Amino acid sequence: MHKIQNIVVTALLFTGLAACSSSSNDTTDTSTETETETETGTETTGNFDSSMFGDALISNEEVSCTLENGSTTTCYEITFSANGVGDSEGNGTVGPFCPESITTPRNEGGLGSYDGATTPGFQPMMDAAIAMDADGYDIVDDATGNIYFDDLTDRNVDASFSYCLSPPFDSTLELTYLVPVVPEVRTEPFQVGTIDSVGFGVNGVPIKGNPPSVTTVEAGIGGTGSGNIPSLDVCGGHPDPSGYYHWHNVPQAVNTLLASENYNYTEQYGLECSNPNIAFDEPASFSGMAKDGFPIYGAFDSVDSMNTTPGNVATVDACNGHNHITDEFPNGVYHYHALESTFPNIPACLIGSFVSRDVTVR
Ligand SMILES: [Zn+2]
Numbered sequence: 570m571h572k573i574q575n576i577v578v579t580a581l582l583f584t585g586l587a588a589c590s591s592s593s594n595d596t597t598d599t600s601t602e603t604e605t606e607t608e609t610g611t612e613t614t615g616n617f618d619s620s621m622f623g624d625a626l627i628s629n630e631e632v633s634c635t636l637e638n639g640s641t642t643t644c645y646e647i648t649f650s651a652n653g654v655g656d657s658e659g660n661g662t663v664g665p666f667c668p669e670s671i672t673t674p675r676n677e678g679g680l681g682s683y684d685g686a687t688t689p690g691f692q693p694m695m696d697a698a699i700a701m702d703a704d705g706y707d708i709v710d711d712a713t714g715n716i717y718f719d720d721l722t723d724r725n726v727d728a729s730f731s732y733c734l735s736p737p738f739d740s741t742l743e744l745t746y747l748v749p750v751v752p753e754v755r756t757e758p759f760q761v762g763t764i765d766s767v768g769f770g771v772n773g774v775p776i777k778g779n780p781p782s783v784t785t786v787e788a789g790i791g792g793t794g795s796g797n798i799p800s801l802d803v804c805g806g807h808p809d810p811s812g813y814y815h816w817h818n819v820p821q822a823v824n825t826l827l828a829s830e831n832y833n834y835t836e837q838y839g840l841e842c843s844n845p846n847i848a849f850d851e852p853a854s855f856s857g858m859a860k861d862g863f864p865i866y867g868a869f870d871s872v873d874s875m876n877t878t879p880g881n882v883a884t885v886d887a888c889n890g891h892n893h894i895t896d897e898f899p900n901g902v903y904h905y906h907a908l909e910s911t912f913p914n915i916p917a918c919l920i921g922s923f924v925s926r927d928v929t930v931r
């Protein structure tokens with residue numbers, strides 16, 4: 570029966586997963602899978618299908634590439650327009666970001682992740698600014714209650730103040746990703762660090778790790794430890810200083826996060842992502858592709874019928890991933906889920922190898 574054949578193929582494809590902690594098979598996976606592919610006559614074993622991605626997709630080719638594990642393999646080279654979340658901030662599809670003052674309603678400003686002493690964590694930007702001010706970062710004008718703002722377009726700001734940061738969005742940019750066609754399982758999972766690339770969403774928008782620290786200088790990461798705080802919009806994204814918009818969340822699951830008991834921001838403040846370019850009301854939806862070539866889904870798992878949290882659902886691993894049949898992958902696929910109630914809600918680790926410089930912006 571057709572279904573049994575599918576399961577066999579799936580088992581072959583993901584043999585490496587069972588031996589996650591063993592390194593011996595990793596480099597041979599590619600050849601094994603290629604042989605399987607040839608024998609069965611399947612056109613591709615990869616997880617990228619242009620029909621799953623939106624109108625921002627410009628092109629997709631297969632090219633030779635080298636992964637950070639040293640393996641030379643074939644990668645998808647996928648180019649998207651940066652306008653997959655809308656044309657500009659003016660159209661209201663991204664933002665709002667920095668609130669004007671500490672009396673601005675919370676749902677008219679963005680979100681911030683503050684890592685200082687007073688009320689640290691993921692919160693409305695207004696609350697983050699008040700907490701920063703309490704910790705001695707002069708981000709609130711005491712006379713007016715206004716929050717100091719910097720769009721990073723020039724550096725002519727008074728460094729004795731702290732700022733809410735919000736660069737302008739340049740929707741004319743293009744983003745090109747390199748993703749292995751046949752994923753290769755790493756010896757140890759890759760732990761996603763601050764601003765590390767995770768992959769990209771269905772509309773080609775980059776998904777990244779934690780936004781930069783406000784209080785601590787981290788080696789190799791620009792713009793951190795500055796006492797300034799980057800704003801996120803309610804979908805968990807913002808423009809980079811170079812202009813491209815990106816997410817620090819899996820946006821299809823950000824409403825699950827905002828409504829979770831941890832935060833309760835939807836009920837308290839009406840915070841809810843509603844960008845029409847995001848399946849914000851489908852928490853189980855296909856959400857994008859990780860840079861190791863495995864797909865990413867929202868927090869709700871259609872098989873377990875619950876939101877996923879590493880360790881809380883019997884079938885997910887430490888990277889909040891597992892293997893089963895989905896609507897998009899009827900043969901079954903290893904995939905990550907967004908986290909239910911932790912910011913950022915991205916998978917904390919990736920099991921597969923990837924191209925070190927997996928995304929180029931131009
Ligand atoms: Zn960012």
Ligand SMILES: [Zn+2]
Pocket residue numbers: 866870871872891893904906
């Ligand atoms: Zn699943």
